[in-house]
Amino acid sequence: MNPEDPQIEEISAETLESVFGVLLTQIQTILESLLRPWMAYQVLIAIGVFALAHVLAVLVGPRFDTWLRSREGWPKWRLRTGLIILRRMRMIIFVCLIWIVVLVMREATWPSRSYLLAIIANLSSAWLFIAFATRLIGNPLLRSSARYGAWIWVTLSILNLTDETQTVLDGIALNLGETRITLWLIIKAVVLLAVLIAMARLIAGASTASIRKNQDISPSMQVLAIKFLQVLLYGLAFFLGLRLVGVDLTGLAVLSGAIGVGLGFGLQKVVSNLVSGVIILLDKSIKPGDVISLGQTFGWINSLGARYVSVVTRDGKEYLIPNEDLITGQVVNWSHSNDFVRLDIYFGTAYNDDPHKVREIAIEAAQTVDRVLDFKPPVCHVVGFGDSSVDYILRFWIKDPTGGLTNIRGNVYLALWDAFQKNGISIPFPQREVRMLDGAPMSSKTVLD
Known part of the structure; x- marks a missing residue:
């Protein structure tokens, strides 16, 4: 064990003891000030204002809800803003009323008589602003973390306890060689990374919408540009956050290189799929x-x-x-270079039907189907003479393979059936005749055979 470790622990303990002593002194001072008569009056006034805000919210809230539901033509962002206002109605009314009380008391009496009310007004205003601002964060976990973290920090700032709190958090440390990791450093790193990642997410979302609206960029290149932009923004946010906190990225580069070599051997299939995905996006x-x-x-x-x-x-x-x-x-x-697809269907008719007439009827029937293209007209050819029928092939073109292939074939078959029934064209099916020779004996064994 390093002989300097006990000394470090002792110094940290003394630092924490002194810091907690200062913090307790500040808290004691605040509590003593709250026990003064004019402070108690301000607490009662704040409670009364809050009760009045609650009553007004109960009265105004349902009417605002009804009015908001009638705004059917509004954009979604307006409706979401109105919903946030409805949920924060009591706090909004309380902030307005408490500031009115503070301004009136500052004009009517000494500033000390409204000192506590001003703190409450500042706290409630800051909390309300943070509640609205954090609604821009899409991730629920990240939104809650940012909201409560900002509330704590604003509360400490308004109460002038930031220096003492920072000293306490900086005194809780873990020494790893020459590196000293404090609780304050960890919190600062988390906050910075969260803010930078949220900004990267916001920029990536706006850029994605712009890229998707650009009709000059092919869909595959749009996907490639969006993926590249997301990797670039999130990677930049991560490394910039670590740099702002003060983390040395030299050792991280060496460590990431070693991890990359290990992952290259263990995740060959994953890397192959990633590279294949990039190739697919590039060659379109x-x-x-x-x-x-x-x-x-x-x-x-x-x-x-x-x-x-x-x-x-x-x-x-x-x-x-x-x-x-x-x-x-x-x-x-089916739609690589263009959307035109040719489909083939086979059918047969009886030998006593005129093949020239059958071809004309089949082409006219195919042209009556909606999805069959007119500027690429269908064609019909005789492909053979079967045992029971004359065999044909009917070829036609469509432009929307995404609409399905089986259904269009079925519609063409139905059109052929209707046209053949209308024009007396018969569709044969195999038939067999069994003839008994004269003088041949009949028995159950012969029938079974």
């Missing part, structure tokens, strides 16, 4: 909204992730396909 082979087929999976791309691609099928199933499979496997992209 697939993008959100494309219709693809991969093995037995057929659907449209919902989103491109860092590790996988989300593909939604027609039956509502969402498949998370690793990016590596899309790079190494054979993928059918």
